[in-house]
Amino acid sequence: MSLQPIDAQLGKHLQPGDRHYRAFVSHPDNYDIVAALQFTLLTALGLREHHYLLDIGCGSLRGGRLFIPYLLPNHYFGIEPEAWLIEEGIRNELGESIITIKKPSFVHDRSFNLEVFGRKFDFLLAQSIFSHASAAQIRACVASARKVMEPHAIFVANFVESNVNYEGDEWVYPGGSYYTMDFLRSLIAEQGLACMPIQWPHPVGLRWIAIVHPDQANQQLLRDMDLLTIRAERDAALARLRQLESHPYVKIGLAVRRWLQTLIRRR
Numbered sequence: 001m002s003l004q005p006i007d008a009q010l011g012k013h014l015q016p017g018d019r020h021y022r023a024f025v026s027h028p029d030n031y032d033i034v035a036a037l038q039f040t041l042l043t044a045l046g047l048r049e050h051h052y053l054l055d056i057g058c059g060s061l062r063g064g065r066l067f068i069p070y071l072l073p074n075h076y077f078g079i080e081p082e083a084w085l086i087e088e089g090i091r092n093e094l095g096e097s098i099i100t101i102k103k104p105s106f107v108h109d110r111s112f113n114l115e116v117f118g119r120k121f122d123f124l125l126a127q128s129i130f131s132h133a134s135a136a137q138i139r140a141c142v143a144s145a146r147k148v149m150e151p152h153a154i155f156v157a158n159f160v161e162s163n164v165n166y167e168g169d170e171w172v173y174p175g176g177s178y179y180t181m182d183f184l185r186s187l188i189a190e191q192g193l194a195c196m197p198i199q200w201p202h203p204v205g206l207r208w209i210a211i212v213h214p215d216q217a218n219q220q221l222l223r224d225m226d227l228l229t230i231r232a233e234r235d236a237a238l239a240r241l242r243q244l245e246s247h248p249y250v251k252i253g254l255a256v257r258r259w260l261q262t263l264i265r266r267r
């Protein structure tokens with residue numbers, strides 16, 4: 001395959017898992033849109049610059065390259081076992097100057113101990129983490145998350161929804177793990193937290209959830225989110241309908257229908 005130099009640099013010819021900072025975290029073609037979807041979802045859920053964000057498995061800062069500039073200095077925290085990914089993300093996507101200005105913090109750890117930073121968070125994110133983790137790893141992550149979640153915190157994650165559960169003990173990548181919504185819901189409930197599905201797009205169909213303390217305020221916010229999504233879907237469907245109605249053949253068809261209706265009414 002012959003690629004433009006920029007595409008080669010972005011790893012577009014590579015497969016998920018290949019040793020390139022974009023390919024290692026998923027299909028390189030989705031690097032931009034998955035960054036945008038993480039950022040827009042969290043800001044739609046209320047992320048503001050003064051909030052503290054913990055990005056679990058932050059990879060090469062696909063999301064971090066939007067969150068770090070947005071948040072105030074010292075407000076972005078990332079956990080990523082592969083140190084080289086963060087280094088490459090900074091080198092290729094952000095630059096050292098933004099790191100000096102925004103002072104994000106990183107640890108390289110794979111134990112899902114989220115207490116390492118010694119602070120609590122307003123938002124937590126595990127983008128494409130539960131889609132590779134074993135049930136034991138997800139349990140460890142949620143148990144630890146509960147200890148660092150502010151009472152109003154929202155922990156956003158996504159996973160591959162299936163009719164059956166992955167039963168292995170290992171992290172799976174390339175490829176992935178999969179769970180039923182009921183399984184995840186009860187795993188999260190065991191840790192004293194509530195799991196709310198969120199309607200939000202993902203290019204490879206991962207299912208988004210919000211994990212919250214089971215109190216009314218957050219649940220109301222998430223219900224409002226659902227309503228927003230339904231309205232957005234309705235508006236998009238109406239726009240498609242209007243586009244369809246403006247097609248010349250459809251216009252003729254509609255005119256014929258109106259004419260036939262008038263004829264029938266006159267009889």
Ligand SMILES: C[S@@+](CC[C@H](N)C(=O)[O-])C[C@H]1O[C@@H](n2cnc3c(N)ncnc32)[C@H](O)[C@@H]1O
Pocket residue numbers: 024025026034056057058059060061062063079080081082085109110111112126127128129132171
């Ligand atoms: C599919 S990538 C997603 C990365 C990032 N969240 C994104 O959206 O680009 C999964 C990431 O989880 C990291 N990872 C693997 N095991 C981990 C663990 N035990 N704890 C935290 N992160 C882990 C991998 O190194 C990889 O960067």
